[in-house]
Amino acid sequence: MVEGQQNNDMEWVKLVSNDGHSFLIRRKVAVRSGTLRQMLSSESNFAEAVSKTCRILERPIVVEKLCEYLSYKSVYEGVPSRELPGFTERVMPEIALELLMTADYYEA
Secondary structure, eight states: OOHHHHHHHTOEEEEEOTTSOEEEEEHHHHTTSHHHHHHHOTTSOOHHHHHTEEEOOSOHHHHHHHHHHHHHHHHTTTOOGGGOOOSGGGSOGGGHHHHHHHHHHTTO
């Protein structure tokens, strides 16, 4: 891995929910989402790439679970599916549909 890329992966990115709650995650975790990857790309000229802050217009509990899922996805990348611990039991039924729609939009 190139030194600049490694430093870039260790940067923190802020995700902000619709009511202003902030969640800090590593860039390498955030870019597991295709949409966030595009928003944070230095080649994209998006304001999010400069400020390292992405506004996610969802409730804080949904953004928190999105962050948790992206972390899960990052940790278990390359692990055979039969060896993966389940993620669905971590999702409350009350937010399942919202989380599904958010994950679809953010290509998580």
